[in-house]
Amino acid sequence: MDELTLLVVEGPEENAAAETHELTRALAECGNRPVLSSGPEVLAGAHDALEPDLLLLHASLTAKEVALFGQRWQHLRTPPGVLLFCGPDHIPLDAHLDHEMDFLVPPFTPTLVRNRLERGHQRRRLARTAAELDPYPSLSLLQHDRDLKIGRQIQQGFLPPELPCPDGWEVATGFEPAREVSGDFYDGFPMAGGRREAFLVADVCDKGIGAALFMALVRTLLRFSAQNLWAGGALAPFLLPTQQVFLSSPSIGALPLLSTVHGANRYLTANHLQQAYFVTLFFCVTDPDSGRLLYINAGHNPPVLLRASGGHRLLRTTGPAVGLWPDAVFTIASVTLGPSDTLFLYTDGVTEARNAERELFGLPRLVRLLSGMPGAGAGDMVGRTLAEVQAHTGRAPQSDDITMLALRRRR
Structure with a gap:
C-alpha cells in the first residue's frame, strides 16, 4: 500500500x-x-x-x-x-x-x-x-432521493391508516422512523371470523433500506398467515405437549397465532437465513368482550400492562426472535385486561433513545412515566411518551425507529 x-x-x-x-x-x-x-x-x-x-x-x-x-x-x-x-x-x-x-x-x-x-x-x-x-452525479443523487421518497410512500402504505377498535376499547399508535424508511412496523386486523382482534408491533434488526424490505416481507407473511392459514395438523410436530393441550381448549385465536409465528420462522430460516436478518415481535389476539389476551413475545421488548389499581406488569418473552433458528419453540401466554387497564407496546427506539450525554431513556423511566398517567387515554399516553422521549434526546440525532401502540379497555 x-x-x-x-x-x-x-x-x-x-x-x-x-x-x-x-x-x-x-x-x-x-x-x-x-x-x-x-x-x-x-x-x-x-x-x-x-x-x-x-x-x-x-x-x-x-x-x-x-x-x-x-x-x-x-x-x-x-x-x-x-x-x-x-x-x-x-x-x-x-x-x-x-x-x-x-x-x-x-x-x-x-x-x-x-x-x-x-x-x-x-x-x-x-x-x-x-x-x-458518471458525468451527471447530481442527477444520480436526485434519483437516489426520489427512490427513497417512493420507498417511504410504499412503506407507509403497509402501515394501516387506522387500526380496528372494538367497542369499549381505545387504540392509539405512534411512529417516528429514524430514516426515510424503517425496519419497525405495527398492524392490527380481525381474526377468527371477526370474533377476535389481532395487534402486533415488530422490529427488524438493523435500519435503512434492507430492513425496510425485510419488514415488508415479514408483515405480509404474518398478516396473510394469521387471517388465512389454520395449519393445525402440520403444526403438531413443532408443539410441546403443554401447547397441544392448550390449543385443544376453547381458546379462539390461539391456533392461528401460534401457527403464524411458527410458520413465519420456518419460512424465514429456510429461505432468508443467509441475509442475517431477524425480527422481534409482540403478537397478541384479544377477546374484546372478556378482555382476555393471548400473546407471543418473540424476543421483543416487554410491553407494560398498567392496572387501573396502579400496579403494572411486564410481559416477558415467550420465545426467541423470529428468523434465527429453524427449530425455535414459541409458547403462548395469556393475560386479562380489566376495566381501565392499558397495554403499552413499543420498540427499542423508545427505551434506547440517547441524549447528547449518551444516557438511555431506559425501561425504568418509561414505566415511571406510564404509571404517572392514571386514567389517561390511549392517545394521550402515546403522545406524552413520544414528547418525553424527544425531550430526553434533545438535539441528539434519533438513532433508531420509534414505534408505540397502546390498547386500553374502557371502564
Whole structure:
C-alpha cells in the first residue's frame, strides 16, 4: 500500500488522548506519517492546505463535528474518506452508527490497521472512478432521493391508516422512523371470523433500506398467515405437549397465532437465513368482550400492562426472535385486561433513545412515566411518551425507529 496522508483528530474525552496516541503509533508502524490534530484546530483551518487521503476521527466527536470536518475538503477532486476510531469502550460509536460510518476499534495492531486503511483507500478509489464515469452525479443523487421518497410512500402504505377498535376499547399508535424508511412496523386486523382482534408491533434488526424490505416481507407473511392459514395438523410436530393441550381448549385465536409465528420462522430460516436478518415481535389476539389476551413475545421488548389499581406488569418473552433458528419453540401466554387497564407496546427506539450525554431513556423511566398517567387515554399516553422521549434526546440525532401502540379497555 502506498504511503497515505492521514489526519488524526482526537476527541474531547479524557481518555481520547491515550487512545489516539495508541492508534498513531500503529499508523507509523504501517509506514505512514499521520498528522495529529484536535477538533478546534481543524475547525480553525490549521490544516486546510493539507490534502489528506483519510480522516481518522475519534468517536467522541459529535456527528455534527464529523460532518463539518468532512466538508472542509469537499473541494478536492477526491475528498478524503472518514474512519472513526475509539477505545475498548464502544459506546461513543452509537451516535454515529445511524450514519453508516466506517470505524476502527482496538486492538490497534499494525496488521489490522493496515488492512482497514487499505479497504478504506480502495473504496475511495472506487468512488473517484465512479465519479469520473458518471458525468451527471447530481442527477444520480436526485434519483437516489426520489427512490427513497417512493420507498417511504410504499412503506407507509403497509402501515394501516387506522387500526380496528372494538367497542369499549381505545387504540392509539405512534411512529417516528429514524430514516426515510424503517425496519419497525405495527398492524392490527380481525381474526377468527371477526370474533377476535389481532395487534402486533415488530422490529427488524438493523435500519435503512434492507430492513425496510425485510419488514415488508415479514408483515405480509404474518398478516396473510394469521387471517388465512389454520395449519393445525402440520403444526403438531413443532408443539410441546403443554401447547397441544392448550390449543385443544376453547381458546379462539390461539391456533392461528401460534401457527403464524411458527410458520413465519420456518419460512424465514429456510429461505432468508443467509441475509442475517431477524425480527422481534409482540403478537397478541384479544377477546374484546372478556378482555382476555393471548400473546407471543418473540424476543421483543416487554410491553407494560398498567392496572387501573396502579400496579403494572411486564410481559416477558415467550420465545426467541423470529428468523434465527429453524427449530425455535414459541409458547403462548395469556393475560386479562380489566376495566381501565392499558397495554403499552413499543420498540427499542423508545427505551434506547440517547441524549447528547449518551444516557438511555431506559425501561425504568418509561414505566415511571406510564404509571404517572392514571386514567389517561390511549392517545394521550402515546403522545406524552413520544414528547418525553424527544425531550430526553434533545438535539441528539434519533438513532433508531420509534414505534408505540397502546390498547386500553374502557371502564
